[in-house]
Amino acid sequence: MPVPDLDQRAHLVAPGLIGCELWVDGVGVRIVEVEAYEGPDDPASHAWRGQTPRNAAMFGPSGHLYVYQMHGHFCCNVVCGPPGTAHGVLIRAGEVIEGLDAARERRVGVRDAQLARGPGNLTRTLGITRADNATPLLTGGRVRLLPGERTAAVAAGPRVNVSRAHDRPWRFVDPASGSVSAFKWHPATRTPKADPAPA
DNA sequence: CCAATGATCTGCT
């Protein structure tokens, strides 16, 4: 699975990232779950309302990392899309394939399969922090995005814990992996059926 | 300056 062309739109890049590898300081994971966020066109994106100090990295060149902190956890995105479009792919989960000892040390009492299951857990396992925001992924820095083995299949579905734009199936997973989080609707919008009161 | 929001995680039932 080669690293996809990161200048494409996020929802085209996202499925191509499944099976690729993310390495930080000797710890490597195989990406098994991602979500696409398409900047100002996407109500669920941090970039929807335009550029702010926090999301500035997403407006920068593709192939860089966008790290943000929320609820006391870090989440990381691969910046992609045509220049200036602020598209990004959130890395939601991965399987640790190298550096297991270091990974286990960072997450004591957690089963191997869920060391990097969930965005916040993944960054903690890899040791990614806000200091890695806007770091380049393709030029041999501390954080590197590398090609990996091709996966048997890639499944698409609605995004997790996003309160808007559920109709876009921009969550991509490797269905063969045990490190993928369960489908779950956002608490505020979990009712798939149209809630009443149209007019 | 203050209050609300949010791409989450963990623990308990």
Add this chain to the structure above:
DNA sequence: GCAGATCATTGGC
């Protein structure tokens, strides 16, 4: 499976 904790960023007064 569900409710609560917890923290930085944002928008408004």
